[in-house]
Amino acid sequence: MKVALFVPCYIDQFYPQVGIATLQLLEKLGVQAHFPAQQTCCGQPLANSGCESDALPIYKHFVETFSDYDYVVAPSGSCVYHVRKHFDKLDQTADVQHVRGAAYDLIDFISTVLKVDALPGAFPHKVGLHLSCHGQRGLHQANESEMTPVRDGQLSRLLRSLDGIELTQLNRNDECCGFGGTFCVSEAGISARMGQDRVADHVRNGTQVLTGSDMSCLMHLEGIVRRAKLPIKVMHAAEILNGVLVNA
Numbered sequence: 001m002k003v004a005l006f007v008p009c010y011i012d013q014f015y016p017q018v019g020i021a022t023l024q025l026l027e028k029l030g031v032q033a034h035f036p037a038q039q040t041c042c043g044q045p046l047a048n049s050g051c052e053s054d055a056l057p058i059y060k061h062f063v064e065t066f067s068d069y070d071y072v073v074a075p076s077g078s079c080v081y082h083v084r085k086h087f088d089k090l091d092q093t094a095d096v097q098h099v100r101g102a103a104y105d106l107i108d109f110i111s112t113v114l115k116v117d118a119l120p121g122a123f124p125h126k127v128g129l130h131l132s133c134h135g136q137r138g139l140h141q142a143n144e145s146e147m148t149p150v151r152d153g154q155l156s157r158l159l160r161s162l163d164g165i166e167l168t169q170l171n172r173n174d175e176c177c178g179f180g181g182t183f184c185v186s187e188a189g190i191s192a193r194m195g196q197d198r199v200a201d202h203v204r205n206g207t208q209v210l211t212g213s214d215m216s217c218l219m220h221l222e223g224i225v226r227r228a229k230l231p232i233k234v235m236h237a238a239e240i241l242n243g244v245l246v247n248a
Helices: 009-014 016-028 044-048 052-066 077-089 094-102 106-113 133-138 154-160 188-204 215-227 237-247
Strands: 003-005 071-074 103-105 126-129 209-212 233-236
Touching (some): 003 016, 052 094, 103 106, 106 237, 154 237, 188 215, 209 215, 215 233
Parallel strands (some): 003 071, 071 103
């Protein structure tokens, strides 16, 4: 199995430890992932800003970079959703169709491709799970509260397998955090208020560690946590799972 690691631009610039944890976690699960050094952004920021025609060369470069791999794994449901759904703007060559199908969010790859639903180790903390809209509603990684009251999903199952962990029961389980890429710039007030409401739900229900599989949402929430000086640690799920396997 030939696997490539795609590290989104905002993780490369602001949270390199998440990219490192992703690579280490894959290696501990028996996957030797390759990091193509010529990789760049997937083009989502330009597309979300209404400049998708300008993003097409970036799409093509992404396909050229990753078309030789069986899987392209990224610690970001948002970027993976963009590759899968929005690369339909390209001519649908065999390489384009292959890359769109080969792109996987890290948690989706662990659950769907590696068939891992439980991990050894302990994480004795009360953990609040933030499910990104792209991961939950776009990639269908978890149940939607408006569809069913049953709480389930790929990341939830992996976390529940850890000893000592307690998952926070939120009042509004799968609300959007309000980040939305450039939405947080064009509608900063609304975006901030949505994030404050989301963080307040975690505070109200005792979250000690806030996690998820999409660092963009977590970045938005972490900013609110820091400004309010709240006693909540924010970690990407790769950091938790990688740390657990180190200590197992």
